[in-house]
Every structure is written in C-alpha cells, then in structure tokens.
Amino acid sequence: MSIVKLNNNGIKNVTTIGSITPIGNMALIKKLTASSSSTLSFVNGSSDVVLDSTYKEYFFTFNNIHPQNHNASFEFQCSTDGGSNYNTTITSTCFIADHGEGGAGGSLGYYAARDQAQGTSFQHFMRDIGNENDESAAGRLTLYNPASTTFVKHFMADCSVYYEGDYEFNYIYAGYFNTTSAINAIQFKMASGNIDAGDICLYGIT
Numbered sequence: 001m002s003i004v005k006l007n008n009n010g011i012k013n014v015t016t017i018g019s020i021t022p023i024g025n026m027a028l029i030k031k032l033t034a035s036s037s038s039t040l041s042f043v044n045g046s047s048d049v050v051l052d053s054t055y056k057e058y059f060f061t062f063n064n065i066h067p068q069n070h071n072a073s074f075e076f077q078c079s080t081d082g083g084s085n086y087n088t089t090i091t092s093t094c095f096i097a098d099h100g101e102g103g104a105g106g107s108l109g110y111y112a113a114r115d116q117a118q119g120t121s122f123q124h125f126m127r128d129i130g131n132e133n134d135e136s137a138a139g140r141l142t143l144y145n146p147a148s149t150t151f152v153k154h155f156m157a158d159c160s161v162y163y164e165g166d167y168e169f170n171y172i173y174a175g176y177f178n179t180t181s182a183i184n185a186i187q188f189k190m191a192s193g194n195i196d197a198g199d200i201c202l203y204g205i206t
Contacts (some may be wrong), residue, residue, distance in 0.1 A: 026059065026203040034195035036068065042202050043083040044184040051184055053147035055204035060141040060186075062159070062200055067131045069193030071164040074126035074137060078146070078153070078177055079185035086187050087120040092175025094124075101166045114171075118178065124191065125157045125173045130164040136198065137161040139171075146183035153177040 030049050032040045044051035051058060065074055077086035094114040098105040114124050126137040139159030146153050157173040177183060188200060 025206045027055075027206065029202045029204055031199055031201045033199040034065075034197055037195045039187050039189040040195060040200055041083060041185060041187040042200075043079075046083075049202070050204060051146060051186070051202075052182070055206065056145045057205035058143045058146060059203040059205055060143070060200055061203075062126075062137065062139045062141070063198060064136040064138065065126065065129065065198035066136045066196045067129050067190050067193055068196045069190065070131045071128045072131065072193055073124045073128060073191040074188065074195075075122040075124045075191055076141070076186060076188045077122045078143075078183045079187070080179060080181040080183055083185035083187070086122070086185070088183065089178040090116045090119050090121075090123055090175055091178055092116045092123055092173060095172040097170040097172075098163070099168050101168075105167060114173075116175070122189065122191070123173070123175070125171055126159045126161050127169065127171065128161070128164050130162050130166075131196065135162040135164070143183070143186070149180055149182055152179065153183050 030042060034040060042049045042051055078088045079086050080088060092115050094111040095108070096111045097108045114127065116123060126139060129135065129137045137159060139157060141157040142155060144154040145151065154176045155174065159171045161169040161171065163169045189195065
C-alpha cells in the first residue's frame with residue numbers, strides 16, 4: 001500500500017514509512033478519591049507516590065471536583081520538606097473566560113485578584129464552585145521538573161468550573177515556585193470546607 005502525497009511539483013508515492021518514536025507517554029502513578037476529605041496530598045515515597053527525578057514532567061487530572069460548601073475555591077501548594085510545610089514561594093498569573101447559561105457574560109480578562117507575587121499562600125485555580133448536585137469542576141495541572149536543584153519549578157493549569165451563579169468559568173493559570181530546592185509533595189484542598197467528592201490522578205510523563 002502506498003501513500004499519495006500532493007505538492008507543487010506533482011504526485012509522489014510513498015511506499016515505506018520509517019518507525020516513529022512516541023513521545024509524551026503517560027504513566028499513571030496514583031489516583032486519590034475524595035470523600036469529605038479536608039486535603040488530598042501526593043508525597044514522594046508515601047503510599048506508592050513518585051514525585052522526584054524519575055520524570056521531568058508530572059501531570060494531574062481533576063474529575064468532578066465537588067465542594068462541601070457552596071461557592072468554594074479549589075487550591076494547591078507544594079512542599080520541599082516531604083509535606084511538613086506547604087508554603088513554597090509562588091509567582092503566578094491568571095486569565096478567566098466566562099459565559100452564563102442564559103447567555104450573559106462572555107468576557108475574557110486578566111484576574112489580578114487571583115495571582116501571586118512572591119506569595120506563600122495556597123494557589124487558587126478553580127474558583128467559586130457550586131455545590132448543588134449537578135455542579136462540579138474539572139481540569140488539569142502540569143508541574144515541570146520538580147526535582148531540579150538548579151532552576152525554579154514552572155506550572156500550568158487549565159480548568160473548567162460550574163460557577164455557583166450558573167456560569168461556565170474557564171481558568172488559565174501559570175507560574176513558578178521560586179525555589180531551587182526539590183519539590184517532593186503537593187497538596188490540594190478547598191479554601192473553605194471539605195472536598196466532598198471527585199478524584200485526582202497523578203501521571204508521570206516520559
């Protein structure tokens with residue numbers, strides 16, 4: 001079987017294709033499921049969690065994150081001491097797009113109230129999630145090379161939120177942990193109340 005390629009010089013038949021090396025393979029490391037949980041934490045070396053130099057890139061997925069409290073915000077922080085303290089210095093940015101069920105909204109803009117400038121607080125990345133039965137949030141977070149002892153540690157997040165006022169909110173976050181110490185733990189929690197339901201999966205990217 002041949003593949004026909006069209007170009008400005010005519011038609012060329014390709015009869016053989018070399019092997020393609022896949023990149024970006026995902027290895028599932030750990031899945032945590034919330035059940036009225038105050039926090040969900042991934043600590044390197046604990047409960048089969050790997051968060052070290054094994055992978056240069058770590059990827060988290062968030063499925064049906066449902067808060068105990070209405071209008072709750074989901075947030076995260078990292079640790080350099082195995083989870084004893086979650087207060088690593090963060091500089092971050094935040095963009096938000098929104099659109100209401102009734103057609104209101106439709107805006108896109110920078111949200112300065114949710115960024116940090118050398119802050120040590122937990123980083124919001126899903127804001128004002130509704131807690132009614134059909135309301136939740138989902139998204140993904142990438143943490144780059146957390147084991148480096150030379151460079152800062154970058155992160156990017158992209159999230160979809162059922163906002164408490166019947167709005168769809170899309171949050172785009174990026175930033176870095178301003179430390180040259182290795183990050184070896186990450187914790188997720190609600191700004192108020194528990195994580196009623198949902199799961200978080202951690203993957204290593206090769």
